[in-house]
Each structure stands twice: as structure tokens, then as C-alpha cells.
Amino acid sequence: xxxxxxxxxxxxxxxxxxxxxxxxxxxxxxxxxxxxxxxxxxxxxxxxxxxxxxxxxxxxxxxxxxxxxxxxxxxxxxxxxxxxxxxxxxxxxxxxxxxxxxxxxxxxxxxxxxxxxxxxxxxxxxxxxxxxxxxxxxxxxxxxxxxxxxxxxxxxxxxxxxxxxxxxxxxxxxxxxxxxxxxxxxxxxxxxxxxxxxxxxxxxxxxxxxxxxx
Amino acid sequence: xxxxxxxxxxxxxxxxxxxxxxxxxxxxxxxxxxxxxxxxxxxxxxxxxxxxxxxxxxxxxxxxxxxxxxxxxxxxxxxxxxxxxxxxxxxxxxxxxxxxxxxxxxxxxxxxxxxxxxxxxxxxxxxxxxxxxxxxxxxxxxxxxxxxxxxxxxxxxxxxxxxxxxxxxxxxxxxxxxxxxxxxxxxxxxxxxxxxxxxxxxxxxxxxxxxxxxxxxxxxxxxxxxxxxxxxxxxxxxxxxxxxxxxxxxxxxxxxxxxxxxxxxxxxxxxxxxxxxxxxxxxxxxxxxxxxxxxxxxxxxxxxxxxxxxxxxxxxxxxxxxxxxxxxxxxxxxxxxxxxxxxxxxxxxxxxxxxxxxxxxxxxxxxxxxxxxxxxxxxxxxxxxxxxxxxxxxxxxxxxxxxxxxxxxxxxxxxxxxxxxxxxxxxxxxxxxxxxxxxxxxxxxxxxxxxxxxxxxxxxxxxxxxxxxxxx
Ligand code: SF4
Numbered sequence: 001x002x003x004x005x006x007x008x009x010x011x012x013x014x015x016x017x018x019x020x021x022x023x024x025x026x027x028x029x030x031x032x033x034x035x036x037x038x039x040x041x042x043x044x045x046x047x048x049x050x051x052x053x054x055x056x057x058x059x060x061x062x063x064x065x066x067x068x069x070x071x072x073x074x075x076x077x078x079x080x081x082x083x084x085x086x087x088x089x090x091x092x093x094x095x096x097x098x099x100x101x102x103x104x105x106x107x108x109x110x111x112x113x114x115x116x117x118x119x120x121x122x123x124x125x126x127x128x129x130x131x132x133x134x135x136x137x138x139x140x141x142x143x144x145x146x147x148x149x150x151x152x153x154x155x156x157x158x159x160x161x162x163x164x165x166x167x168x169x170x171x172x173x174x175x176x177x178x179x180x181x182x183x184x185x186x187x188x189x190x191x192x193x194x195x196x197x198x199x200x201x202x203x204x205x206x207x208x209x210x211x212x213x214x
Numbered sequence: 215x216x217x218x219x220x221x222x223x224x225x226x227x228x229x230x231x232x233x234x235x236x237x238x239x240x241x242x243x244x245x246x247x248x249x250x251x252x253x254x255x256x257x258x259x260x261x262x263x264x265x266x267x268x269x270x271x272x273x274x275x276x277x278x279x280x281x282x283x284x285x286x287x288x289x290x291x292x293x294x295x296x297x298x299x300x301x302x303x304x305x306x307x308x309x310x311x312x313x314x315x316x317x318x319x320x321x322x323x324x325x326x327x328x329x330x331x332x333x334x335x336x337x338x339x340x341x342x343x344x345x346x347x348x349x350x351x352x353x354x355x356x357x358x359x360x361x362x363x364x365x366x367x368x369x370x371x372x373x374x375x376x377x378x379x380x381x382x383x384x385x386x387x388x389x390x391x392x393x394x395x396x397x398x399x400x401x402x403x404x405x406x407x408x409x410x411x412x413x414x415x416x417x418x419x420x421x422x423x424x425x426x427x428x429x430x431x432x433x434x435x436x437x438x439x440x441x442x443x444x445x446x447x448x449x450x451x452x453x454x455x456x457x458x459x460x461x462x463x464x465x466x467x468x469x470x471x472x473x474x475x476x477x478x479x480x481x482x483x484x485x486x487x488x489x490x491x492x493x494x495x496x497x498x499x500x501x502x503x504x505x506x507x508x509x510x511x512x513x514x515x516x517x518x519x520x521x522x523x524x525x526x527x528x529x530x531x532x533x534x535x536x537x538x539x540x541x542x543x544x545x546x547x548x549x550x551x552x553x554x555x556x557x558x559x560x561x562x563x564x565x566x567x568x569x570x571x572x573x574x575x576x577x578x579x580x581x582x583x584x585x586x587x588x589x590x591x592x593x594x595x596x597x598x599x600x601x602x603x604x605x606x607x608x609x610x611x612x613x614x615x616x617x618x619x620x621x622x623x624x625x626x627x628x629x630x631x632x633x634x635x636x637x638x639x640x641x642x643x644x645x646x647x648x649x650x651x652x653x654x655x656x657x658x659x660x661x662x663x664x665x666x667x668x669x670x671x672x673x674x675x676x677x678x679x680x681x682x683x684x685x686x
Contacts, residue, residue: 001262031298033253033305036261054298093367122367185367186264189375192231192239196267196377199230199241209470209478210243213270213316213337 001124003182007105008151009078013142014068019082020089021116025098029054038094039101043069073146079106081138086127087116096123106152108159110135121175122184126154128169154180217490219385220452221420224360224485228343230377239377243342244359247274247315247369248328249306250634251347255370256309266313267376273337274310274317276303277327278634280627282597286636287625290321299635313373326600326626329353329567333437334600336466340455340482345372350567350650352443356436357463358455358485360420363444383449384418384494387487389425392501397684399577400435401569401648401667403427404442405507406499409517416448419495422487423453427501433462434571441568442650445514454486508554508680509652509665511542516652520670520682523553545654546662547642554680557664561645562587562594562621562675563657564668566631569648570599572606574668579612581672581683587620588678595622595637597629621675633658646674 022045029041031054044052047069049062063070080099086109087095096119099107105125110132112120120127130138141161142148151160154176159167178184183191204211218226230239252274259265266272279299286293294300303320310317318324318331325331329350332338340358345351347369354361364378372378388407408415421443428436436453443451460479463469470478505519516539518524525531527539527550543550548557564570564578575598587594596616598604604626607613613623630637631649633656639645641660648671649656652663666674669683 033257033302035254035257184262185379186262186371186374189239189371189377189379193375195231196239196241196375200268200376203241207341207478207481209474209481210339210342211270212470212474213244213273213468 001184004179006153011079012074012077014082017083018085021095024095038098042098042102082109088113219487219491240380244344245272246346249276249302258370269314272315278628282624323601327567330599336469349444352451353441355440355452362449383420386419386421386495387493388497390427390499391425394501399667400438402507404439406504408514411446413515414447416446420450421448434573526550560643563630563647565597566649568650578668578672579615582619585676590678594675597624646671
């Protein structure tokens with residue numbers, strides 16, 4: 001997993017509650033054998049006017065000009081601002097894969113669906129829960145100020161505003177540690193590589209017959 | 215004096231570390247791979263710049279998407295018509311090549327259902343820990359190995375670290391004592407067990423199967439039993455290692471030989487629960503009371519004797535299950551109280567990792583020999599579990615027996631067990647199937663599955679309905 005460094009970037013406002021994983025990435029894209037390449041189909045049913053298919057050439061599809069993702073002023077946004085219960089629905093890990101592949105690194109919302117919230121950390125995304133009043137005021141600022149950027153400092157657990165203001169946020173210590181160091185489950189287990197190697201050497205010595213598949 | 219169960223012993227011997235949060239790091243000896251649950255795991259490795267911890271612990275074969283007709287199979291990859299399926303199979307080939315993993319690809323005579331191929335090749339050995347991104351990995355427990363299914367993120371974890379993050383399950387013993395009636399098989403035993411336990415009865419446990427009736431089963435029969443441990447909710451099923459186990463393994467391609475064999479055999483002889491072993495739960499069944507079993511609903515626990523009937527739901531089923539049972543009957547197009555023998559069958563499927571080994575095919579062939587498929591049965595197919603099973607069956611002339619009786623003789627793969635390839639059960643059709651899951655739509659959209667043994671499926675092909683093979 002990639003490390004989460006401080007992020008500075010444009011904020012994209014998705015003004016909608018209960019965005020489910022089918023909204024984030026519709027089910028027909030789950031047939032893919034990859035975990036990358038989902039970015040072009042992020043929010044597919046709202047971003048395009050036709051029905052998306054896994055093999056379609058997305059550059060030729062009709063665009064929904066009204067959908068926020070298609071507005072030029074939010075191009076290349078890194079931070080997603082949204083409403084309650086973001087990521088509800090199925091447990092598909094394709095949802096964080098799609099957000100990540102599109103380029104988002106941080107999601108700000110008053111609340112998240114549980115499984116989605118966990119899946120984000122497994123994939124190097126930072127979901128931040130903020131008080132709904134703060135979310136409300138951020139929506140107002142983003143709309144009022146073209147080019148509105150935030151910088152998110154995970155180490156300090158603070159979001160810095162363009163005007164110098166700061167918003168503190170909470171995160172579980174172990175999750176912070178994993179994100180900062182780019183550790184996923186595999187990364188953590190590999191932290192015990194020496195133990196595994198010792199076990200393996202001993203096992204190979206006592207049970208060499210398990211090491212014969214060539 | 216020790217009082218450890220076989221599961222305790224297998225767990226302890228593979229424990230790399232116990233973590234504070236209750237999870238443990240378990241060393242994995244063998245990782246079996248197929249095309250459906252592995253692509254994102256390999257992709258994950260690539261993205262993170264990782265390589266397999268020990269490539270030679272892995273072994274792959276495609277099975278779920280593989281076509282089973284001769285004409286399709288003769289074209290290799292090009293014979294797979296669904297482009298998505300084709301890409302999955304091709305991707306497995308490429309990933310195995312890139313990461314140096316042994317693969318029996320679709321053109322290899324050894325290819326087959328991963329749970330048939332592992333034991334057949336001697337890649338499954340007693341005392342191992344075995345995982346695969348497939349829930350029926352429990353099959354391999356029949357050889358005294360700790361084997362269970364895992365998810366895609368765990369597939370990646372095992373590839374990268376040779377370990378699984380696991381929590382220890384509780385111990386359950388299912389004892390089946392006494393002797394089976396003639397014509398009653400391993401499949402009937404396990405269906406009867408699930409009927410007793412329910413589909414969630416084994417949740418949180420590793421089930422060891424023991425007792426006289428289990429000991430007297432062949433290794434292939436034990437695989438049938440362990441295969442369906444997951445249908446009782448247990449991730450792993452086990453049978454103790456005995457001389458039959460050693461005889462089964464000796465001489466297989468990847469089994470140890472020479473001095474290594476002697477060393478292994480002496481270690482494997484101790485792979486059983488101690489006399490005073492403590493189980494959290496013990497269930498006992500009398501083998502003599504088990505009739506051939508038939509499922510009538512959409513969960514393996516909805517099962518009855520071939521001579522029995524569907525329960526009267528409002529009177530005979532626990533209150534909290536009634537709605538579920540009613541829904542199952544509606545899906546199956548059947549009625550409370552109906553005799554099992556009155557269910558009319560449209561299709562017969564003999565195959566899957568539960569029952570597609572040589573003994574299963576012999577059992578089915580013995581029933582259809584010299585007879586003719588009922589006119590009312592539209593399709594009856596026999597799908598061997600691997601290329602080598604197919605070859606052996608042909609050497610014994612079983613293919614001719616099936617073909618002469620009007621059954622189709624197919625190429626190896628998962629086939630209509632889950633209908634991911636072109637072999638699909640039509641909507642509303644009733645199928646006597648030797649597979650392991652009768653969920654809604656499992657064998658094809660709207661299809662109605664009845665789980666049975668190979669002999670029962672074969673008899674159903676001849677009669678168009680279920681008849682008691684124990685009195686044939
Ligand atoms: S035969 Fe059926 S249950 Fe077995 S691995 Fe294939 S699809 Fe799964």
C-alpha cells in the first residue's frame with residue numbers, strides 16, 4: 001500500500017446523502033480481473049448519460065454535464081466532500097479502488113458506512129468524519145470560492161484552510177500508523193518476516209516432505 | 215498424557231505467532247489457485263511490487279470457467295466463448311508464468327477441479343495446512359490436513375507472506391458408528407449430518423468426522439464428507455490419518471518418496487486425536503439408520519430420505535424457519551407433504567468436487583449399465599473431476615456404459631455445479647445433482663437442484679424420478 005503523506009488539493013462537493021457502493025461503481029464492473037482502472041467508471045451512472053459496460057470506450061460516451069465530477073472547476077480534485085452514510089450497500093472493495101484510481105485520497109463526511117470505512121484504510125484512502133456543521137460550512141465555502149483547496153496533515157491530524165484556519169480530526173492510532181507507513185495487512189505481517197522465516201526453517205528441517213512440489 | 219484433538223495438533227504445529235488481539239499467524243504449506251478468485255490478488259502483488267514468498271508452495275489449475283464439450287475443448291482458450299471467462303483463464307496462465315507458479319493449464323491432461331487435482335497429484339498431504347480461494351477447500355481435510363477456504367484479499371496475503379491471519383475455531387466431533395446399508399454412501403452420510411446439524415450448526419467449529427462408518431469409507435468417500443463440512447457452516451472438516459490415507463498417497467507424483475517417504479509416514483501415523491481429547495461439541499449418528507438422501511429445498515439442510523416426504527411446514531418445522539422453508543418450496547415448485555419419490559426430474563448432473571472421482575463414476579456406471587435414460591429426462595451429463603479421472607474411466611470402459619445408457623460424457627471442470635460456463639440448468643427444471651449446493655439459481659437462473667449421491671443420480675436418470683438404490 002502507498003504511504004499517506006500530507007495531501008493538498010482541490011475539494012469536490014458531492015452534495016448527496018447515502019451514496020451507496022453501486023453509485024460509486026456499478027456492479028457490471030466487478031467482472032474485471034483487475035483492481036486498477038476503475039477510475040473512469042467512478043460514479044458511472046451519474047457521470048455518463050448511457051449505461052456503462054466494462055469494455056466500452058468511455059471517451060466516446062455522452063457526458064452528463066450537470067454532474068459535479070464533470071465540472072471543469074473541480075478537475076483533478078483530491079478531496080471528496082460529501083454527506084451522511086457514504087459508501088453504504090455491498091461490501092465490494094471496488095468502491096475504494098475506484099475512488100483511489102480516480103485520484104481521491106481523502107473523503108470528508110459526517111458519517112460513513114462501516115465496511116466501506118474499513119475498506120478505505122486497506123487501500124490507502126483517508127476517510128475523515130467531521131461534525132455536520134463543519135461539513136455544511138465547507139460546502140458553502142467550496143461553492144463560493146473557485147479553486148478552493150484544503151491541505152490534510154495526517155501526522156498532525158489537522159485540516160488547514162486557505163485562510164489559515166484549522167480543523168482537527170480524530171483517527172484510531174493503529175490506522176494512522178498503517179496509513180503513514182503504507183502498511184496493509186500484508187505489510188504488517190511482513191513486519192514479522194523474521195519470525196516467519198525462523199518458523200519456516202525449523203519446519204523445513206523437521207518436515208522436509210512438505211517442500212517437494214517442484 | 216495428552217488430550218489434544220487432531221485440529222489442535224495441526225494448529226499448534228503451524229503457529230508462527232499468537233497476537234494480542236486474539237488472531238494468530240498460521241504458516242501455510244500449500245496454496246491452491248484457480249482462475250476466479252486469484253486475478254486481483256496477483257494484481258495486488260504487482261501493484262505493491264511484491265513477489266510470492268515461496269512460489270513452490272503454490273499450485274494452480276483453471277476449473278470454474280472451463281467448457282466441457284469436446285469440440286470447445288479441442289480449441290483450447292479459443293473454445294471459451296464468453297470473453298470475460300476467457301480473460302480470467304488466460305490471466306491465470308499469465309500470472310502463473312510471471313510468478314513462477316506450477317499450473318496445470320486447460321490443455322494439460324492433469325487439469326481438473328482444484329479439489330480433485332490436489333489430492334490426485336499428491337500435492338495435498340496429511341498434516342499440511344492448505345488454503346484456496348474457494349469454500350470447498352475443506353475437501354482436503356479427508357487426508358488429515360487442515361484445509362479451508364479464504365477470500366481474495368487473503369489469497370494475496372498468503373501469496374506474499376506464506377501465512378494466514380486466523381482465529382482458532384472450536385472443536386466438534388461428529389461420530390458415525392455402525393455399518394451403512396448397501397447402496398448408502400459418503401454423500402448420504404454427509405447430507406444426513408447436515409440435516410441433523412443445520413447449515414449453521416458447524417459455524418465457528420472445525421469438524422472432525424470419526425467413528426466406524428467414517429473409518430470404513432475410502433479416502434475418496436472421506437473427501438465427499440469433508441467437502442460438505444462448509445455446508446454445515448464449518449470452514450474445515452477433518453478425518454484422522456490411517457493406513458488407508460498412506461496407501462492412497464504413496465506413489466503420487468508430488469508425494470515424497472524414498473527416505474523422505476519413510477520420514478513422512480512415521481510423522482503422519484500420529485495425525486489423530488488423542489484418546490482423551492476434549493471436544494467442545496459431539497454429535498453422534500447411527501450409520502445403519504441412514505437411507506439414501508435427497509434435498510428438496512434451497513439449502514442442504516432441507517433434506518429427507520428417498521422414502522420420505524417433504525415436511526408439513528406449519529406443523530413440523532420450527533417457527534423461526536417456517537417462512538424460509540415456505541419460500542424454498544415456492545421456488546422449487548413443490549408442496550408440503552409431497553413424497554420425494556413423486557418429484558419429476560428433467561436433468562441429471564454427475565460431477566463437481568463432491569462427487570466426480572473415479573469411485574463416484576464407477577458407482578454411477580454400475581447403476582445405469584445396460585439400461586436406458588428415461589425419455590422424460592432431457593439432459594443427463596457426467597463430468598469427470600479431472601483429465602486423469604476421465605482417462606481412467608475410459609480405460610475401464612465407463613464412458614461407453616454412460617453413452618450407451620443415453621448419458622453425455624464430458625470433459626473435466628466444475629461445469630453445472632455452479633454454471634459459470636455454458637452448462638446451465640434451465641429455469642423451472644428439476645435436476646438430480648451430485649454437487650454440494652442447492653441454492654436458488656446455483657445451477658442456472660431459476661433452476662431447481664436436488665442434491666444426491668452418484669448412485670441416486672444415476673438411478674434417477676433411468677427412472678426420471680428418485681428411487682431407493684439401497685433396495686436395487
Ligand atoms: S465443483 Fe462446484 S463447489 Fe467445487 S470448486 Fe467447482 S464450483 Fe466450487
